[in-house]
Amino acid sequence: MLTDRHGAFLTQLGHEREVRGFGRMAEYGYWPVTPPERVARAMLALEDQRFAYHPGIDPAAVLRAAWNNLTGAGRRSGASTIAMQVARMQDPGPRHLWAKAVEAGTAIALTLRYGREAVLAQYLRLVPYGNGSHGIGHAARYYFDKPAGDLSWAEIALLSAIPQAPALHNPRHAEGLARAVARGHRALALLAAQGAIGPEEHATAAAQLAAFVLPAQPLRPDALHLVLRLREIVDRVGIAGLDPGDARLRTTVDLGLQARVARLAEARLDALRPAGAQQVAVLVVARGTREVLASLGSAGYAATPGGAFDYSVASRSPGSTLKPFLYALALQRGVLRPDEIMADLPDRSLGIGNADGGFLGPLLPRQALANSRNIPAANLLRRIGLESAFQQLRELGLHDSEVPAAHFGLSMAVGSLPTGLDRLVRAYGALAEDGVLGELVWYHGQRVAPPRRLMPQSAARQVTLFLADPQARLPSFQRHGTTEYPFAVALKTGTSQGYRDAWIVAWSDAFLVGVWVGRADAGPMLGVTGGQAAGAIAQAILLDLHGTSADALVAGGFAAPDGTAPVALCARTGRPDDGACGPTLLEWLPAEDALGARAEFDLTPPGDVELRASPVQRLSVVSPEHNSRFWRNPEALPRLNRITLRAAVRLAVPQVVWHVDGEPFAITDPGEPVYWPMTPGIHQFQLRLPSGETASRQVRIVVE
Known part of the structure; x- marks a missing residue:
């Protein structure tokens, strides 16, 4: 039984089996429990009153049943003891005389070998309570949301009435509930006659049973993709430390947030439908713990077109969302400096252009990445090397492709290497967590590999600062739009070729949010971009998570790399601001550089100078x-x-x-x-x- 992080019912993971005449059916429960004494007495009162005295079969009951069945003098009975029912439940088959004889022999053998207490415990683990529920542990949780030991006498009497004929005594139906209540009164009368309950307890329990209203049936929320994803992960990864006697698996999901995320995403998707957008996927993760708080696989499982596909795991072109990892790798290897000038200029040899068809000229890395310029990113990939970048993206879990890196070429920087939203969010977690990559956590007890460092803190923090600077996004992204927040948020958008996919991954100090917008047929949309479409959804979700509005103002920011100091740099040259250089950007440089250890901020590439060079490179x-x-x-x-x-x-x-x-x-x-x-x-x-x-x-x- 799966619950959300607050204990709210999410779903049940059952055991499927073939049932003659009904096809495949799901069964739930089978939780091993130590039988609570009151439950055991009630069940024995109805099912096997001489349980403590016979060896597994009750000769007196057999003779009485035979006489009644032959003469019709009383109620027809099968004379099955608790041990015989255990034998039948463990090996179900046709009901005939030979089967009955086998059950009797098996019942005697079970009782002699394991003892009565073990037989009773097995019975209360296997016995059906209707609606797919098996065992008193599961039934108590399913019907009353409490452990079996906390059941009242009225609740025990009602549950004890069901196993004789679960379909006939189904408490979810009015007629079945009436029959179960009547049989429950009989159980209470037998218990009173045996002295198990006193007169006052009997009167109270009988009154409660007569006025019984069953709690509402727990229903799975409208989050089928999430449920299927959880089942796949549980089957693949397993669970550590789950109590088999109360097998409720607490997930990390917040169902209230899940519903809000769905509403926010679908409302904004509706506004994009005229432009051809059909589907949306969202993943919300808690910073630090990496716990998945919400996962939206589509705009509705039954919605058309393509609602049955889970787009949070589908591999699509990621557009420019891989660029931050190239910048981090370049910073890590020392082939790029934060104060270096990058050229956003036409270059036919690349075979790549910018999405807007224009060029911004010389840019600092902060600007080149924040503006998502393709030419600088492709040139940076050249400097890193295809194989190095390809391997780093593999280490981050963004792909598991076996084709050579050359198959993707420089277009890897702008979206030719497909990946999924879940992979992307996990990889961005390494940037958000100072370079440490860890698994996404979906439930308590999930077996996960220990986190590992894939990039130095300095590179992860530097890239985060690049992506958190609204000023650096100019002119490609307007101020005060869908990519700006009243609190510190680092973000990267992506738009695949032909506007087929729109992406954004954004993180604050507390949350990491990934959004994809696209079509079920992977067809083009009309100008739907990551910043405009996915950005609006992410913004709405993050504002909701932080409980604020877009016009608020919240102090705080992301940490700078250790050992650095802020320097105002000329945006066109990368040199320290001398008061006359025009636009400037604040950059974090190594402390020795910031204090002037470098006499000249000569940002041309290093190399041998064969002839005399001027003091400031001309x-x-x-x-x-x-x-x-x-x-x-x-x-x-x-x-x-x-x-x-x-x-x-x-x-x-x-x-x-x-x-x-x-x-x-x-x-x-x-x-x-x-x-x-x-x-x-x-x-x-x-x-x-x-x-x-x-x-x-x-x-x-x-x-x-």
Whole structure:
């Protein structure tokens, strides 16, 4: 029996078996319990009054039943003892004379071998109480939501009446309840006659039984995808520490929140339907514990189209949601610095453009990621290397693909590697939890692998700060829209090609929320983006979780990496603000850098300078980026297998000279791009003035 985190009924996980004439049926319970004395006495009073004296069969009852059945002088009876019923329940079969004889022999053997107490305990574990319930432990919970030891005499009498004919005495039906109450009165009378209950107790119990109103049947909430997911995880992972005598499994889900999440998501989905959106999935996780608080698999299991699919586990194109992990890996390996300038400029060699078709020019990493620019992300993937990035994404659990990384290529940075919402939320948990990856927790006693560190704290916190800066999202994401909150929230949106999938993962200090919006047929929508569509749903959910409104203002923010200090940087150059550089962004740099340990904030890639360089670098190679990797396509036209060379020139000169591998390659205007045909191997690029007196630092790349 599954409950939510507060004990509210969620569902039952039953034992399915084939029943002749009924097909497959689910049965619940079979919880082993030590029989409470009052329950045992009531059951014995109705089913086997001489239980303590016979060896497993009751000769007197057999003779009486035979006489009654032959003469019709009394009620027909099968004379089955408790032990005989246990034998039949353990090996059900046709009811005929030979079967009865086998039951009798088995009953004697069970009693002799295990003793009466064990036989009675087994009976109270197996006996059916109707509506699929078996055993007094489960029946007490199912009908009255209490342990068997806490049942009143009236409740015991009612339950004791059911096993003789569970369908006939079904207390969920008015006629069945009336029959069960009548038989329960008989049980109370027998107990009073035996002295098990006194006159006052008997009168009280009889009055309660006569006025009995059964509590409402516990119903599964409208969360079938969640129930199926829990069953799959329980079957696959198992449960540690569950009490078999009271097998209620407490999940981490909050059913009240689950209902609110469904309402909020479906209301906003309705507004998106004219644009072709059909389905939504949401996952809400508690920070720190990684407990799943709500899981919405679709806009309704029975809803069409495609409501029966669980989109929280479906693999779809994640759009730009994998980019933060590339930035974290680059920061971790030292191939990217927070104060480095990245180029968002046209580059045909990438075969990738930005979603808006435009370019923002030089950007700090904070801006490039927060604006979700594709060109910087693809170039960053080159610098990291396809295999390294592919393996890191595998370690994060985002995929288990066996195809080579080259199959996805640089488009891995913009959504070609499919993943699921549950995988994505779990991986983002590593960013939210200072670089430590752990399993999502769905229920108490779930067996999980210990959390493990996959990235340093500094990289996880730096990326979190990138994603939590509304100012850095300009101009791609407007202020005070669906991606802004009155409290600190880090978020990343994603929109797959053709607007087929809209994503967002967002986290505050307390919660992590993932949202997907799309179609059942994976078809395109009309301009439905992660920021606009999924962002609106995530915003509504997080505001609800924090109990606030969008126009409130809550203090607080995310922690900076240890050993860093804030520095105001010029947004276009990455140098410290000198008061005259225009737009600035606050960035967290290593303390020694922030205090001026670096005399010059020269952000061009490192390399050997063959000629004299000026104190402040006046010639820079913007594209390609240092330590990038390129892959030639042997089937492509030669004009497509080329690299765009771009320069940044801070000198008033009419021309610059491009050198490749130490040899002059082209003379061009400072702002004009140059195209170099790729050849396999390691290559170096450098800019020089025609006079030869000033040169840029060298940029090294690898072409494969």
